[in-house]
Amino acid sequence: xxxxxxxxxxxxxxxxxxxxxxxxxxxxxxxxxxxxxxxxxxxxxxxxxxxxxxxxxxxxxxxxxxxxxxxxxxxxxxxxxxxxxxxxxxxxxxxxxxxxxxxxxxxxxxxxxxxxxxxxxxxxxxxxxxxxxxxxxxxxxxxxxxxxxxxxxxxxxxxxxxxxxxxxxxxxxxxxxxxxxxxxxxxxxxxxxxxxxxxxxxxxxxxxxxxxxxxxxxxxxxxxxxxxxxxxxxxxxxxxxxxxxxxxxxxxxxxxxxxxxxxxxxxxxxxxxxxxxxxxxxxxxxxxxxxxxxxxxxxxxxxxxxxxxxxxxxxxxxxxxxxxxxxxxxxxxxxxxxxxxxxxxxxxxxxxxxxxxxxxxxxxxxxxxxxxxxxxxxxx
RNA sequence: GGGCAGAUGGCAGAGCGGUCAAUUGCACCAGACUGUAAAUCUGGCGACCUUGGGUCUACGUAGGUUCAAAUCCUACUCUGCCCA
Numbered sequence: 001x002x003x004x005x006x007x008x009x010x011x012x013x014x015x016x017x018x019x020x021x022x023x024x025x026x027x028x029x030x031x032x033x034x035x036x037x038x039x040x041x042x043x044x045x046x047x048x049x050x051x052x053x054x055x056x057x058x059x060x061x062x063x064x065x066x067x068x069x070x071x072x073x074x075x076x077x078x079x080x081x082x083x084x085x086x087x088x089x090x091x092x093x094x095x096x097x098x099x100x101x102x103x104x105x106x107x108x109x110x111x112x113x114x115x116x117x118x119x120x121x122x123x124x125x126x127x128x129x130x131x132x133x134x135x136x137x138x139x140x141x142x143x144x145x146x147x148x149x150x151x152x153x154x155x156x157x158x159x160x161x162x163x164x165x166x167x168x169x170x171x172x173x174x175x176x177x178x179x180x181x182x183x184x185x186x187x188x189x190x191x192x193x194x195x196x197x198x199x200x201x202x203x204x205x206x207x208x209x210x211x212x213x214x215x216x217x218x219x220x221x222x223x224x225x226x227x228x229x230x231x232x233x234x235x236x237x238x239x240x241x242x243x244x245x246x247x248x249x250x251x252x253x254x255x256x257x258x259x260x261x262x263x264x265x266x267x268x269x270x271x272x273x274x275x276x277x278x279x280x281x282x283x284x285x286x287x288x289x290x291x292x293x294x295x296x297x298x299x300x301x302x303x304x305x306x307x308x309x310x311x312x313x314x315x316x317x318x319x320x321x322x323x324x325x326x327x328x329x330x331x332x333x334x335x336x337x338x339x340x341x342x343x344x345x346x347x348x349x350x351x352x353x354x355x356x357x358x359x360x361x362x363x364x365x366x367x368x369x370x371x372x373x374x375x376x377x378x379x380x
Numbered sequence: 381g382g383g384c385a386g387a388u389g390g391c392a393g394a395g396c397g398g399u400c401a402a403u404u405g406c407a408c409c410a411g412a413c414u415g416u417a418a419a420u421c422u423g424g425c426g427a428c429c430u431u432g433g434g435u436c437u438a439c440g441u442a443g444g445u446u447c448a449a450a451u452c453c454u455a456c457u458c459u460g461c462c463c464a
Contacts (some may be wrong), residue, residue, distance in 0.1 A: 097415045228414040252389035278416045285419045
């Protein structure tokens with residue numbers, strides 16, 4: 001077994017834990033937040049900026065990169081890392097989320113998914129094999145199985161069918177992954193890891209079955225997919241809690257698409273190690289900033305004459321240089337800097353939050369720190 | 381001095397007898413956003429009343445016609461353009 005992931009410390013009161021993921025492009029301390037860079041870039045931010053915030057790994061999206069720039073450019077660029085000038089770890093989503101978010105443009109079959117390009121309507125066929133091969137070509141450090149992220153709400157029967165299809169696809173992804181490894185089509189210099197994805201909507205027994213069978217197949221890590229897609233919060237956590245006991249201790253667990261600070265604390269308590277979300281960047285572009293005293297909408301009139309920083313102790317480039325009043329002004333006059341500053345700030349917030357969490361777990365103070373955070377965050 | 385056109389809610393600008401408290405855009409106020417078709421989308425935006433809904437004050441000013449006027453008529457004020 002490789003030393004891809006190692007648990008460093010288990011919390012005594014909860015299932016929270018700290019750990020470290022080792023890839024050939026660097027180590028990742030967990031729990032970790034991974035900013036989303038769908039098209040090979042975390043929207044509005046440069047690589048040096050991301051590094052300055054302490055970002056250790058970013059997400060890219062195989063579906064979007066498959067459409068543009070496409071295989072040829074990626075091949076000529078010698079992989080995604082050199083193409084986008086990011087030499088740290090990258091995790092790619094396989095396109096399974098697009099099966100959900102671009103539902104109106106696709107048709108699912110046993111073999112795969114036929115998309116009508118959301119850009120020009122042309123037909124694109126994606127399958128477990130194709131997406132495994134493409135993610136291999138991208139040369140990403142962690143790749144995801146091609147899954148079907150199910151819709152919400154969804155009937156039990158459909159959730160079951162969808163979950164079972166995802167299992168069959170996972171098997172094919174893994175077989176393709178092994179085959180490419182054997183044929184040395186995968187670089188031996190840079191190790192790649194493959195994660196399985198658990199589905200089953202909000203049905204606990206389906207979730208458990210999905211987790212158990214995915215774990216039986218054996219992957220480098222396990223993701224919880226198909227949640228935070230509109231279901232009530234309690235159902236989301238019921239689904240999560242149904243699944244967690246099925247996962248092996250020594251493999252990383254990744255909650256796909258989870259991003260509010262309260263939710264992240266809750267999921268870490270349940271034993272999750274990895275997170276990604278568009279929230280810090282998308283909401284940032286739309287004027288929302290996370291602070292330890294709650295979220296604020298900087299566009300609101302009350303900040304027009306507020307010359308204090310977003311968050312006194314933040315230290316990000318936005319807080320270090322600009323006032324709420326000025327950022328409020330930037331949004332009103334629609335300057336690009338506005339969305340950039342809040343994206344920087346929000347990513348910084350989540351990166352810092354994770355370090356607070358890791359610290360708390362290391363010191364055995366997870367529960368206290370969580371309560372303290374939630375109390376202050378929801379008071380604001 | 382004469383002729384023509386026009387004056388509508390914060391701004392621009394529809395409406396040209398009842399279905400108009402008045403289309404739309406901007407501005408303004410608020411909300412949403414969770415593996416990004418998103419620098420996007422939604423709602424509110426005369427006042428008052430307890431909601432469905434109702435009441436009042438409103439389309440330059442003052443009168444008038446009409447069951448009914450932002451819409452028609454008269455005068456006035458102002459603005460723009462043209463001719464002398």
